[in-house]
Amino acid sequence: MxxxxxxxxxxxxxxxxxxxxxxxxxxxxxxxxxxxxxxxxxxxxxxTSSASSKLIHGGLRYLEHFEFRLVREALAEREVLMVKAPHIIRPLRFVLPHRPHLRSAWLIRSGLFLYDYLGKREKLPASKRLLFDAQSPLKQDIVLGFEYSDCAVDDAxxxxxxxxxxxxxxxxxxxxxxxxxxxxxxxxxxxxxxxxxxxxxxxxxxxxxxxxxxxxxxxxxxxxxxxxxxIRQIQGSHLIVPKLYDGDYAYILQNEDRRIVFTIPYLNEYTLIGTTDRIYQGDLQQVDITQDEIEYLLAVVNLHFEHTLTQADIIETFSGVRPLCDDESDQPSAVTxxxxxxxxxxxxxxxxxxxxxxxxxxxxxxxxxxxxxxxxxFPELQAQWTEHEPLPGGEYFKSLDGLIRGIQLRIKNIPLDIATRWASSYGTRVWQLLREVHSLDDFGINFGYGLYQCEVDYLIEVEWAQSVDDILWRRSKLGLKFNNNEVESLNDYLQDVLGHQQSKIA
Structure with missing residues (x-):
């Protein structure tokens, strides 16, 4: 030292x-x-930053706690971030089923009016009233609802x-x-x-x-x-289940305890359900969902949807701790x-x-x-700059579909799912990933589910990846698909590459 x-x-x-x-x-x-x-x-x-509900949103329910400054700032940031990172942030419509004994229709409409106009809204459509018919995935006694806009994001x-x-x-x-x-x-x-x-x-x-x-x-x-x-450590947990309903829109479900639960389309074939709010006092390195949280989330969903979920439907869970400044609120969900x-x-x-x-x-x-x-x-500090400069991959980004077509033109016969995942993960930085890749033969080892050696090498070289979890759960979400043997194969490759790097340094 x-x-x-x-x-x-x-x-x-x-x-x-x-x-x-x-x-x-x-x-x-x-x-x-x-x-x-x-x-x-x-x-x-x-x-915490990979255990969120994966939303860029103003926080509709924060209006009930009169946090107008926070909501206004968040709504303005939603517009900014959509431009800064269009490859990892996408508009998402939210459906709020009306349950009149919890919140009146006029209260919801008033809240949505504020939500539409409290912050700058240039790119997203306004809220509207809905009537559900027999085709709705909701229970038949839910006939009225509302729809509004926010965004989904790959948080990690x-x-x-x-x-x-x-x-x-x-x-x-x-x-x-x-x-x-x-x-x-x-x-x-x-x-x-x-x-x-x-x-x-x-x-x-x-x-x-x-x-x-x-x-x-x-x-x-x-x-x-x-x-x-x-700090008040507030645990939030989520479930991932097979796709619960057709359509690319989320639901925001009201519960008897005045909390809300989201059901969010996730990775095309899943639904993400969350979140919970409970005081956490355990090991911060190992935050796991509790049985009570599982039952709570399933109960809220089953109260609203015709299709009944059980614990057998759960593919994966994840939990995180939100470190909120202690404002002495009585309920975890009310902490600012x-x-x-x-x-x-x-x-x-x-x-x-x-x-x-x-x-x-x-x-x-x-x-x-x-x-x-x-x-x-720091009197020499330069001017603010982050509002208008894209994040990596957002530079010269025209459209996701256009980028996907560009990848398909570069790599003939590339599977559509790989081109789509690369475009929506790396944006225009995909060309750095593909700088030495000209055909499928250049992809290298196939670790499974569209994860190839060329991408793994890029993640090690450019994105600090050092472990299987780094790659499968944070740089991508392919951990939902990999089995133990596939994980072991990827881990063996990582150990070889990283070991070789260490020996060169030594």
Missing amino acids: LSDLDELPLYDLAVIGGGINGVGIANDAAGRGLSVFLCEKDDFASH RLVILNAIQAREKGAELVTRTECIAAEVVNNAWRLTLKQSQNQYQIRAKALVNAAGPWVEHFVNETLKLKSPYK RDYTLAMTLIHETVPLLSVFGGKLTTYRKLAESALDELSVY
């Missing part, structure tokens, strides 16, 4: 945490001229795209690297980092704590300071989803900025707010 301060690399900003908020801040800062270092103790988006890929862009702007980002200590020495932070069995140190003029569920722990235990806010930025001055020129709360949709605005807070320490 280096001990001479003069020998340690000095960055303007060090960011702890590789979820959407940490990576978003690193990206914004790097693009505004700061030297940036980010470390993530696991993989990018390996916790949103994080990865920001990480790639941050690196291209000059940031250094490392995964599997934990900050195990930090202290102020000679007017700068000195961070001790652990990567595998090795430790090293860096220095930074400012420190951002975007550790998500660990944000309070990082302040109290790693920095040995007192956290300015407490807004973010709080807390500035702590360890020394008059050495700041610590901690991020509490937040939601996927507003990550970019959170990052801008964080840089505003830090700007007093």
Whole structure:
């Protein structure tokens, strides 16, 4: 370990945490001229940021809690992000069945009117009233409903795209690297980092704590300071089942407890069901759905749809913890989803900025707010830039169908499902993936379900992939299809490639 301060690399900003908020801040800062270092103790988006309902939305139900500022900001961001990342974000219509004993029709219409006009809405159609007929998948006694617009997103890929862009702007980002200590020495932070069995140190003029569920722990235990806010860990769990109904639209289901549950079309052949809200006090590294949550989600769905689901229908589940700033709300579902930025001055020129709360949709605005807070320490900070610059893969993007056709022209006889998945995952960066691929013969090893060696090599080289889970659950969602033997085969290949890389470094 280096001990001479003069020998340690000095960055303007060090960011702890590789979820959407940490990576978003690193990206914004790097693009505004700061030297940036980010470390993530696991993989990018390996916790909360890959366990969302995978929506870019204003948050219709937040209106009931009078969070008008949050909804307005989120609705505006929905429009911005659709342009920034059109390959991973798509418009989605939501159907809200009316249950008059829960919320009156006039209340819903009023809420949807606000939702349509509270924020800028240029690309998405307005809400409308619906009448259900015998063809509806809903129970026959549900005859009235409403429809409105929001967007679906690949949440983990949103994080990865920001990480790639941050690196291209000059940031250094490392995964599997934990900050195990930090202290102020000679007017700068000195961070001790652990990567595998090795430790090293860096220095930074400012420190951002975007550790998500660990944000309070990082302040109290790693920095040995007192956290300015407490976190309420709220578990949200989801089910994945075979496609529940025809049609490319989601349902937003009201429940007796005043909560809502989404059913969302997922990867063409599944339906995503969620989410729950419960206080979580367990191991943050291992968040698993509970039997009560499974029964809760199935009960809400079965109350609305003619087709009855059982636990035997569940293909997969996933759970995450939302680290919400504790506002002393009585119910977990009422805890604000807004973010709080807390500035702590360890020394008059050495700041610590901690991020509490937040939601996927507003990550970019959170990052801008964080840089505003830090700007007093960096007078040469350049102007805001993220609103109008596409994320990687969104550059020169005309349409998904056009990109798919372009891939088909480049690679004759490529299966449509592969071309479609590549276009909707990588956007125009697919041409980087295909830079040495000219025919099906160049794809290399077939690991199954359209995952070939050329793509795996790209994910290792460009997207920090190091494990089977990185590839099958975060860079793609092919883990829903792979069996144990296929997983083992992919893992063997990864170990060979990564082992070879390590031996070259050594």
